[in-house]
Amino acid sequence: MWLRSVFLKALRDYRIPILGWGIGMGLVVVSPMASVATLLSTPQAREQLVGLAATFAWNADVVAVDTIGGYATFKIGMFIFLIAVWPLLAASRMLRGEEDRGALDLLLSVPRSRLVVALEKLAAMWTALLAMGLLIGLLTFAGGQKFGGGFSLGDGLLFGLNLALVCAVIGGVALLISQFTQEAGPAAGWTAGLLLFFIVLDMVHRVIPNSEWISRFSPIYYYNRSKPLVPSYGTNAGAMLLLLVLALVLSGAAIWLFARRDVGGTVPLPCWLRRPAHTASRALPAGDWSLRSVYARSLGMIAMPAIWWTVGIAGFAGWMIFAVQQMEARLSTLFASSPTVMNLIKNIGGGDASLNAGFLSAMFVLLPLFLMAFAVTQVNGWSADEQDGRLELLLATPQRRLGVLLARFAALGSATVFIGVITLFASAVAAAASGLTLDLGNLAAATLGMIPLGVLIAAVGYLAAGWLRTAADTGLLSFLLLVWFFVSFIGPELKWPDATLRLSPFYYYGTPLLHGLPLVPLLGVLAVSALALSLGALRFVRKDIGV
Amino acid sequence: MTAIIEVEKLAKSYGGKRGIAEVSFQVEEGDVFGFLGPNGAGKTTTIRLLMALLRADAGTARIAGLDCWKQSLEIKRLIGYMPGEPALDPNLTGGQILEYFAHLRGGVDDAYLKHLVERFELDTSRKFRQYSTGNKRKVVLIQAFMHRPRLLILDEPTSGLDPLNQQEFDRMVLEARNEGRTIFLSSHVLSEVEKTCTTVGIIRDGRLVRIGDVAEVKAIKRYEMTITFATAIPVETFKSLDGVIEVEALHNGHGVHLAMQGSADAVVKAAARYPVISLTSYEPSLEDIFLRYYEGDGPRSAEADHVA
Numbered sequence: 052m053w054l055r056s057v058f059l060k061a062l063r064d065y066r067i068p069i070l071g072w073g074i075g076m077g078l079v080v081v082s083p084m085a086s087v088a089t090l091l092s093t094p095q096a097r098e099q100l101v102g103l104a105a106t107f108a109w110n111a112d113v114v115a116v117d118t119i120g121g122y123a124t125f126k127i128g129m130f131i132f133l134i135a136v137w138p139l140l141a142a143s144r145m146l147r148g149e150e151d152r153g154a155l156d157l158l159l160s161v162p163r164s165r166l167v168v169a170l171e172k173l174a175a176m177w178t179a180l181l182a183m184g185l186l187i188g189l190l191t192f193a194g195g196q197k198f199g200g201g202f203s204l205g206d207g208l209l210f211g212l213n214l215a216l217v218c219a220v221i222g223g224v225a226l227l228i229s230q231f232t233q234e235a236g237p238a239a240g241w242t243a244g245l246l247l248f249f250i251v252l253d254m255v256h257r258v259i260p261n262s263e264w265i266s267r268f269s270p271i272y273y274y275n276r277s278k279p280l281v282p283s284y285g286t287n288a289g290a291m292l293l294l295l296v297l298a299l300v301l302s303g304a305a306i307w308l309f310a311r312r313d314v315g316g317t318v319p320l321p322c323w324l325r326r327p328a329h330t331a332s333r334a335l336p337a338g339d340w341s342l343r344s345v346y347a348r349s350l351g352m353i354a355m356p357a358i359w360w361t362v363g364i365a366g367f368a369g370w371m372i373f374a375v376q377q378m379e380a381r382l383s384t385l386f387a388s389s390p391t392v393m394n395l396i397k398n399i400g401g402g403d404a405s406l407n408a409g410f411l412s413a414m415f416v417l418l419p420l421f422l423m424a425f426a427v428t429q430v431n432g433w434s435a436d437e438q439d440g441r442l443e444l445l446l447a448t449p450q451r452r453l454g455v456l457l458a459r460f461a462a463l464g465s466a467t468v469f470i471g472v473i474t475l476f477a478s479a480v481a482a483a484a485s486g487l488t489l490d491l492g493n494l495a496a497a498t499l500g501m502i503p504l505g506v507l508i509a510a511v512g513y514l515a516a517g518w519l520r521t522a523a524d525t526g527l528l529s530f531l532l533l534v535w536f537f538v539s540f541i542g543p544e545l546k547w548p549d550a551t552l553r554l555s556p557f558y559y560y561g562t563p564l565l566h567g568l569p570l571v572p573l574l575g576v577l578a579v580s581a582l583a584l585s586l587g588a589l590r591f592v593r594k595d596i597g598v
Numbered sequence: 599m600t601a602i603i604e605v606e607k608l609a610k611s612y613g614g615k616r617g618i619a620e621v622s623f624q625v626e627e628g629d630v631f632g633f634l635g636p637n638g639a640g641k642t643t644t645i646r647l648l649m650a651l652l653r654a655d656a657g658t659a660r661i662a663g664l665d666c667w668k669q670s671l672e673i674k675r676l677i678g679y680m681p682g683e684p685a686l687d688p689n690l691t692g693g694q695i696l697e698y699f700a701h702l703r704g705g706v707d708d709a710y711l712k713h714l715v716e717r718f719e720l721d722t723s724r725k726f727r728q729y730s731t732g733n734k735r736k737v738v739l740i741q742a743f744m745h746r747p748r749l750l751i752l753d754e755p756t757s758g759l760d761p762l763n764q765q766e767f768d769r770m771v772l773e774a775r776n777e778g779r780t781i782f783l784s785s786h787v788l789s790e791v792e793k794t795c796t797t798v799g800i801i802r803d804g805r806l807v808r809i810g811d812v813a814e815v816k817a818i819k820r821y822e823m824t825i826t827f828a829t830a831i832p833v834e835t836f837k838s839l840d841g842v843i844e845v846e847a848l849h850n851g852h853g854v855h856l857a858m859q860g861s862a863d864a865v866v867k868a869a870a871r872y873p874v875i876s877l878t879s880y881e882p883s884l885e886d887i888f889l890r891y892y893e894g895d896g897p898r899s900a901e902a903d904h905v906a
Contacts, residue, residue, distance in 0.1 A: 151727075233728075331721040335693045335711065342698040352687070440685035444738070447649055447679035448702040449671055596651040598612060 057158070057168050061175030065141070072137045073183035076214075077190025079133070081197075083126040084119050088198040091117060109258050112275055119200035120280030123191070124210075131271060134214055135221040135246055138180060142222035143238035145172050146305075147229035150315050159314060169306045173226070177219060177298075184208075184215030191280065202280050209279035209286050216294040217274040221246055223301025230308040230318045270297055345445070345455050349462030353429060357466040360425040364418060365474040368498065369481035371414045376487055412497075412564040419501035419560050420536060422470055423508040427528045429463050430512030434521040440597055452592045460513060460584060467505035474498040489564070496568035503576040504556050508532065510583035517590030602627040602749055602780050603648065608657035610643055617643040618804040620657070625782055625797070630775050632795030632812070633784040640804040641784040642682050645753050648782075649679055661749065675703075678747035682754045682784075684738040686726050692737045693722030699741045706745045714740045717766060731758040743770060750774060752783040756790060768794055788819055789881060821881050823865065826853040828873035839864040 053063040090096055097117040104116040104125055111128030115121030127134070146169060149155040159165055188211025192204045224245055229238035252269035256262050266272040276290035308318050319325075336342070341351030436442050445455060475498035482489045508528060515524045538547070539557035552558050559572035603625035610617035618640040625631040635641050646652045648659055650670035659666040661673045686695055696715070700706040715722060718736045726734065735758045742750060756764045771781055771794045785791050791798055792812055800808040808814070820843065830851035837845050841864060844857035856865060862879070869877065 329723070332693075332723040333712070333715045333720065335708070335715070335722060336691070336697050339694065339697065342694055343701050345702070348698060440681070440683060441687065443651060443681050444679070444684065444686060444699070444741070445702070446651060447674060447677070447681075448699060449674040449704070450702055451671055593653065595653060596646075598652065 057163070057171035058175050058178075061172045062178055065175060065179040068137060068141070069179050069182045069186070073186030074190065076134055076183065077187045079130070080123050080127055080187060080191050080210075081194035083123050084194045084198045084200060087122040088119060091119075109254055112257070112278070114278055114284055115281045118281065119195060119198050120202045120206070120282070121278070121284075123194070123200075124278045124280050127214075128275060131217070131274070132246060132250060135218055137183075138176070138218040138222035139225050139242050139246065140239055141176055141179075142225035143229045143242060144235045145176060145226060145229075146309055147232065147238055148235040151234055155314055164310075165314075166306065166310045169309050173302055173306060176222060180215040180218050180222070181212075183218075184211035187211040187214055195280070200280065202282055206279040206282065209277070213274060213277045213279065213286070213291060213294075216291055216298065217270060219298035220270045220294055220301065223298045223305065226305040227301050227308075230305055230312065231320060233317060270294060273297075345450060345458035346461055349459045350465060352432070353462050353466050356425070356428065357469060360421070361470045361473045364421045364425075364470055365477035367421065368415065368418060368474050369477040371411060372478055372481040372487055372489070373485050375411045375414075376485055408565060412562050415497045415564045416540075416557065416560070416562070418474065418498065419504040419557065420532070422467060422501045422505040423532055425470065426463060426467065426505045426509040427512065427525060427532065429466070430509055430516065430528060431521060431525045433459055433513065434516040434519070434524045437516070437597060438521050442596055446596060453588055456513065456588050456591050460509065463509050464506055467502050467509075470505075471499045471502045474501075490567075493564050493567050496563035500560055500563045500568055500573060503573045503580065504560055507556055507576050507580040507583070510580040510587065514583045514587035514590070517587055517594060600627050601625060602662055603631075603782060604658075604660045605644070605648075606658045608644070608647060608659055609655045610647055610652055611655060616640075616804045617652075618647075618801070621801070621804075621806045622657075623799050623806060623809055625780060627780050628775065628778050629797050630771060630781045630795045631783070632791035632798045633782065633801065634786070634788065634791050634798055635784070635801035636786055639786075639801045641786075641801055642753055643804075644801070645682075645751055645782075645784060648751060649674075649677070676748045678742035678745065678750045680735075680738050680742040680750075680752040680755050682757070684734055686734075686737070688727035689725055691723055691725050692720055692729065692733070695726060695737055696722070696741055696744065700744065703745045710746065711740070711744045714744055717770075718763060732760055732763065735759055736763065739767065743774075746777075746779075748779055750779065750781045750783075752781065754785055755783055756785070756787075764790075792819070819881075820857060820859045821879055823856045823858055823862065823877065823879045824848070824853065825856070825865075825869050825877045826875040827869075828852075828875055831872045835868055836865060839868055841865060 053059050087100070090100055100122070101113070101117050104113045104122075107113075111125050113125060116125045146155065149158070158168060185208065188204075188208035191210050192202075192207030194200065195202050195207060221242065225238055225242040228241050228245075229235060232238045232241070249269040249271045253266050253271040253275065256266040256272075259265075273287075273290040273293050276287035278284040279286045312318050341347050341354075442455070446452060475495055478489075478494055478498055479491065481487075482494070508531070511531065512524060512528050515527055519527065535555040535557055538552060538555040542552050542555075556576055559569060559576050561569040561572065563569065601624040603623075605624070606622050608621045609619050611619075621640070621644060633641050633644065643652065647654050648661065648666055650667050650673070653667060662676055664673050666673060690698065696711060700711065718740060720733065720736050720740065724733070726737065729737065735755075739752075739755060739759075742752060756767055759767060771783075774781055775796075781794075783791075783795070795812055798808075798810060798812055798814065799806055826849070831854070833845060833847040833851060833854055836842055836854055836856060841858050841860040841862060842856055843859055846855040847853070848855055858865065858879075866877075
């Protein structure tokens with residue numbers, strides 16, 4: 052049934068994203084409802100929450116944030132970028148990705164016009180977005196019912212529809228840009244850049260008085276005109292209609308261009324925008340450091356993602372240090388009214404949550420989680436290289452299998468050390484700039500102490516890659532990461548026995564910002580990593596490659 | 599001459615699936631050995647076993663007297679390898695790939711590398727992902743030759759190359775042979791092996807069915823011919839001619855389809871007696887040849903027939 056048409060086949064390809072992204076984003080909407088429900092117990096707490104939200108007013112509209120629906124809308128407004136990631140990637144790959152792989156040549160050889168094929172694919176993506184919107188709407192309604200949100204099923208569904216519409220606009224932008232690029236990646240990159248620009252454009256009117264006309268150029272502005280979860284604010288039908296028209300125009304223009312250009316080619320740009328014509332060359336590169344050994348090449352491959360993850364992780368650490376002082380007073384009032392959140396922060400941070408050190412310690416526990424997520428993405432690359440046959444020629448050179456594996460692992464290890472060191476540096480600079488007094492030894496322990504955890508998940512990933520294919524390996528590591536996180540952060544609240552808590556590596560990371568480096572436990576983590584890597588290496592040197 | 603490749607009762611299966619079974623052969627140093635077989639016959643499995651990318655279930659494989667699995671590092675110093683489906687980092691340019699592999703081999707003669715790049719007219723500034731299939735194969739072919747290896751192991755090397763580059767490849771094989779180097783290449787195209795190889799091994803369903811010099815392969819080479827006439831002709835005329843194996847009448851006697859082996863001289867002369875509209879001759883696929891030649895020929899296909 053699912054292979055009867057281009058539309059159904061494309062929809063079939065989207066079935067996992069529909070469920071994963073729909074439910075995942077639905078939970079992202081529901082989770083602030085759960086957290087804020089316990090914070091709204093007293094008028095003082097409500098007042099502090101409004102005040103706290105006001106400090107982020109530049110980022111999202113502060114409308115009825117002391118209600119469940121208002122707070123959820125506010126939080127999603129802050130993270131709209133996250134919601135738009137899927138349509139951005141899906142639309143940039145929709146036609147261009149298939150052209151990259153050569154799959155579109157075959158599809159367009161069947162007696163079906165190019166226009167119809169493109170329209171069917173677009174319809175599948177929009178159907179997927181609507182299905183995601185429906186799931187988000189239903190989960191939002193369920194969350195509202197559970198935590199006393201005070202909005203109807205219709206409001207929840209309108210909220211989902213509004214998200215689907217803004218996603219369709221972003222998808223339309225990506226689809227249009229992909230008509231001008233040779234590959235899907237640059238189209239996704241340009242769209243992400245434009246999305247950031249739109250978000251900033253929308254922020255302008257919140258920061259600069261009488262500048263609303265500027266924000267009107269951003270589709271995000273029209274998304275924010277509707278707040279169905281705030282019954283007193285309601286839905287702006289005109290704004291939603293405008294988003295629909297925008298999505299139609301952008302996607303329509305993209306498909307119009309697609310129907311007229313060469314398959315595998317791009318829409319010709321005006322000459323002043325074109326890159327200089329490619330001139331063939333027979334020259335060989337000389338002095339490129341990244342081509343000198345397997346380790347150097349591995350570093351070269353990992354460099355760019357490592358830099359972006361460093362910016363994210365070090366930026367998060369620095370920002371938390373800056374923000375914690377400004378939020379201190381409000382946080383203590385909020386936590387005082389919510390023993391649950393207080394206990395959670397205390398369990399995670401290992402200290403008094405009403406103090407900024409305790410809160411900061413709790414936030415710093417997220418650093419190893421981020422570093423481990425980075426390691427998972429890189430293990431995925433190792434596993435994919437074998438699966439896609441990219442190790443075959445490498446292993447046909449006089450390089451030992453063990454050497455190749457260790458070189459790749461060492462590059463990943465080097466990247467984790469780099470991220471740790473830069474995070475330490477950024478945190479120290481942020482502390483000095485904000486006037487926050489932090490024990491430098493403890494700060495070093497908190498930032499450098501995450502390295503063994505990154506190394507551990509990488510070693511486990513290399514071990515599993517000996518048997519599992521890429522998707523299964525990445526899935527297993529992601530699952531492990533979630534379980535460990537849950538065991539460490541929810542386990543203490545559920546009074547789980549110490550033996551269970553010890554199963555998570557976060558247990559051994561401890562709360563170094565408050566209590567210093569747990570040297571012996573972290574050496575234990577390194578020993579387990581070494582064991583996993585040794586077993587992984589043993590498997591790799593004996594296994595059939597690419598089977 | 600001494601054997602540079604010695605394979606003895608080599609076997610490999612993938613779980614329950616067949617790979618190869620009891621494959622034995624030798625390749626003499628300086629020889630150009632064609633490893634012939636239809637798709638899925640076990641050519642790539644044999645090659646990947648030689649390259650220590652797979653571990654054999656049974657049997658032994660030795661190159662230059664060294665065990666392919668236990669001494670693979672030493673062996674790889676002697677080998678230039680081209681896989682059947684080249685996969686490389688898509689974000690590196692052709693030039694960067696060649697430079698990288700040159701480093702991994704401990705350095706190569708830059709002048710010779712540049713000569714190869716010129717010879718194949720490779721644009722080294724493009725990213726691997728941007729290359730056409732033929733250009734991707736050129737990159738991999740150059741990396742196989744660039745360190746002047748003692749033994750070249752090439753898995754379907756000309757697949758995807760245009761005729762001009764195929765000719766260039768043929769010349770390179772000849773040059774390598776003249777320099778005393780050994781070439782082991784797999785193919786599923788009879789005429790290609792016929793052109794470049796001195797010795798041929800034929801593998802089918804994971805078993806080596808024949809080894810011999812290239813003249814032996816020519817003996818099994820069959821081809822087909824279709825002749826269309828302006829008028830109906832007596833088909834029986836062709837049945838008893840030299841080289842004709844099978845005859846089939848077409849278009850109510852206005853045409854004839856012939857299965858041939860050997861010279862076509864008698865057929866062409868016989869056809870010339872009638873008004874010919876068209877004459878088409880083509881080589882059947884290797885699978886077709888094998889089906890006809892080996893089917894029902896149990897004893898010959900069960901064990902390799904060494905005739906060299």
